[in-house]
Amino acid sequence: MSTQSATFPATAPASAGILLPAFTLWWREVVRFYRQRARVVGVILSPLLFWIVLGSGFGTSFRSGPGAGQQHYLDYFYPGTLVMIVLFTAIFTMMSVIEDRNEGFLLSVMVAPVPRAAIVLGKVLGGTTLATIQGLIFLVFSPLVGIHMTLASFALIALTVFLVSFALTALGFAIAWPMDSTAAFHAIINLFLIPLWLLSGALFPLSKASGWIRWIMYANPLTYGVEALRTLMYPEAPSSFSFAFSLTASILTLVLFALFMFGLAFALANRRTTKPSA
Amino acid sequence: MTTRPTALDLGPSAQPAAPPVISVRDLVHRYQDRTALNGVSFDVRPAELFGLLGPNGSGKTTLFRILSTLMVPTSGSATIAGFDAVHQPGALRRHIGVVFQAQSVDLKLTAYENLWHQGHLYGLRGSELKKRIAEILARVGLLDRRADRVETFSGGMQRRIELAKGLLHHPEVLLLDEPTTGLDPGARRDLWQYLQILRDQERVSVIVTTHLMEEAERCDRLAILNEGNLVALGTPEALTREIGGDVILLEARDPQSLADRIRAKFQVEATVMDNHVRLEIEHGHRFVPDVVEALPGEIQSLSVSKPTLEDVFIHRTGHRFWSEDAGPMPETGKKKAKKN
Numbered sequence: 001m002s003t004q005s006a007t008f009p010a011t012a013p014a015s016a017g018i019l020l021p022a023f024t025l026w027w028r029e030v031v032r033f034y035r036q037r038a039r040v041v042g043v044i045l046s047p048l049l050f051w052i053v054l055g056s057g058f059g060t061s062f063r064s065g066p067g068a069g070q071q072h073y074l075d076y077f078y079p080g081t082l083v084m085i086v087l088f089t090a091i092f093t094m095m096s097v098i099e100d101r102n103e104g105f106l107l108s109v110m111v112a113p114v115p116r117a118a119i120v121l122g123k124v125l126g127g128t129t130l131a132t133i134q135g136l137i138f139l140v141f142s143p144l145v146g147i148h149m150t151l152a153s154f155a156l157i158a159l160t161v162f163l164v165s166f167a168l169t170a171l172g173f174a175i176a177w178p179m180d181s182t183a184a185f186h187a188i189i190n191l192f193l194i195p196l197w198l199l200s201g202a203l204f205p206l207s208k209a210s211g212w213i214r215w216i217m218y219a220n221p222l223t224y225g226v227e228a229l230r231t232l233m234y235p236e237a238p239s240s241f242s243f244a245f246s247l248t249a250s251i252l253t254l255v256l257f258a259l260f261m262f263g264l265a266f267a268l269a270n271r272r273t274t275k276p277s278a
Numbered sequence: 279m280t281t282r283p284t285a286l287d288l289g290p291s292a293q294p295a296a297p298p299v300i301s302v303r304d305l306v307h308r309y310q311d312r313t314a315l316n317g318v319s320f321d322v323r324p325a326e327l328f329g330l331l332g333p334n335g336s337g338k339t340t341l342f343r344i345l346s347t348l349m350v351p352t353s354g355s356a357t358i359a360g361f362d363a364v365h366q367p368g369a370l371r372r373h374i375g376v377v378f379q380a381q382s383v384d385l386k387l388t389a390y391e392n393l394w395h396q397g398h399l400y401g402l403r404g405s406e407l408k409k410r411i412a413e414i415l416a417r418v419g420l421l422d423r424r425a426d427r428v429e430t431f432s433g434g435m436q437r438r439i440e441l442a443k444g445l446l447h448h449p450e451v452l453l454l455d456e457p458t459t460g461l462d463p464g465a466r467r468d469l470w471q472y473l474q475i476l477r478d479q480e481r482v483s484v485i486v487t488t489h490l491m492e493e494a495e496r497c498d499r500l501a502i503l504n505e506g507n508l509v510a511l512g513t514p515e516a517l518t519r520e521i522g523g524d525v526i527l528l529e530a531r532d533p534q535s536l537a538d539r540i541r542a543k544f545q546v547e548a549t550v551m552d553n554h555v556r557l558e559i560e561h562g563h564r565f566v567p568d569v570v571e572a573l574p575g576e577i578q579s580l581s582v583s584k585p586t587l588e589d590v591f592i593h594r595t596g597h598r599f600w601s602e603d604a605g606p607m608p609e610t611g612k613k614k615a616k617k618n
Contacts, residue, residue, distance in 0.1 A: 016398070016399060016400055017401065020398050021398055024394075024395045024398035027395075028395050031387065031391070032387065035387075036386065103382070104384070105382055105383070105384050105395070107348075107376075107378055107380065107382040108376070108396060108399065108443060109399060110347075110348060111348060111371055111374070112371055112396075112399035112400060113368050113369070113371040113372045113399075114399050
């Protein structure tokens with residue numbers, strides 16, 4: 001057997017820093033996902049079916065309100081479906097945070113000299129990359145609903161998808177990090193995340209919704225993501241909002257949402273408690 | 279059998295004072311409803327194979343988590359390589375390698391990729407990292423499988439990758455949590471041989487948690503835990519020598535009465551455990567004919583054995599390693615409280 005020198009080198013290198021561990025966690029996240037065929041297909045397939053079925057089913061049933069008025073439901077529902085794909089991918093990342101930490105690579109990360117910031121950065125950017133890619137793949141279907149993108153509008157759509165991905169992944173991280181098991185997480189998905197999506201203008205427009213729901217929808221940051229996508233994809237259709245709210249304003253709202261979520265995730269990851277796997 | 283210091287470590291050491299590489303002082307940890315560690319203190323020396331032996335619920339897993347900096351204790355201190363686990367975890371982590379009982383490899387990644395990511399966590403990169411990965415894979419005998427996904431490995435091979443991950447950055451201290459779980463006897467032997475090589479050639483301090491006596495006997499020194507307390511500390515030889523004799527187990531129809539009669543007749547301590555009468559007697563082989571002659575027909579079967587670590591455990595705690603209930607204390611007949 002090969003033998004090392006009798007003594008080890010003095011110590012490990014001074015510090016791993018933040019960038020190298022973050023990079024390695026990001027890279028690992030992406031590679032792992034794409035080696036699980038079932039997952040890759042699954043996060044697109046469910047929303048895709050949902051879109052086809054609901055879109056065709058509702059067809060031209062609804063012709064009220066600005067924006068939705070002139071559209072077939074397939075068209076109307078398209079941006080929301082893209083966000084659904086992003087959400088599903090973000091949920092997958094959240095699950096892996098919990099599972100990985102009880103029994104997985106994250107255990108090794110927690111006992112390595114890696115700053116918590118690197119873990120948050122690597123995981124969130126990794127999940128964001130996946131959600132963005134999966135979301136953008138859905139654009140393959142855009143010609144079917146009469147969307148014609150210019151280079152500029154595509155760039156902006158990509159930016160919006162990125163921001164929504166980032167915000168949702170960071171939100172997911174913030175929720176998942178303090179959790180011990182995936183059981184409680186399913187409750188959160190059903191009681192919080194799905195409603196978040198339901199009330200974002202993905203399924204129905206704000207303008208004709210009943211008063212109280214409309215207020216919730218305005219308060220929901222995801223609404224601005226859906227609206228931004230809708231504006232970029234269907235520039236001729238009027239805004240869903242009953243007041244003027246420019247694309248820029250929507251995107252800025254998304255940026256704030258994303259930053260806030262990341263800050264929350266970062267703060268949570270830095271706590272050290274006396275509970276296990278702090 | 280290697281030569282290991284046989285003196286108990288209480289009192290001055292035979293070696294010149296090498297500062298301990300791990301120092302645990304009055305470590306207490308409470309979960310919401312119970313106390314897992316009740317003030318544990320011990321040292322681990324450099325280049326030592328140190329065992330943490332205890333049944334489930336003894337606190338060894340909690341202790342492991344605190345030492346590997348996964349958890350902050352309720353009170354007390356733990357220091358590794360001079361760094362405090364609570365206040366300087368970042369610096370401490372550079373000096374330890376950890377092999378968990380739970381799986382911490384990515385099954386979907388290859389052996390090489392797992393180690394590549396692991397290296398990055400310690401600031402290793404580029405050609406230096408490549409070299410180390412090749413070295414460590416060669417040492418655990420998996421160099422030819424570097425490009426295969428870990429999910430294709432057998433259980434023993436996956437354990438070896440875990441070991442490789444823990445050692446990649448050449449830590450001074452290696453912490454292993456029940457490392458032989460799920461391994462066949464051949465793989466267990468190989469692992470222990472490797473740990474001993476690490477100790478001897480690389481001067482690594484290896485800390486192993488275990489609930490298996492035969493593994494604990496292979497350690498240089500041992501800490502035996504029971505219900506959050508440290509009940510024994512020292513080399514296996516010194517601990518078993520404390521028993522001061524052989525262990526005799528007698529099976530009888532009425533163990534309690536037999537125990538009383540033996541006590542009365544021979545003035546020795548006799549306890550009843552698991553429906554057997556248990557005696558610790560020097561030169562047990564001489565005592566046997568005496569007791570059989572004195573109490574003919576009472577004894578259904580009899581066994582004489584050299585003391586084992588379990589006997590040390592019984593001696594110190596008053597009950598068996600795996601029992602749910604505590605037996606009565608020796609000679610006074612006082613019962614310890616039953617666990618619910």
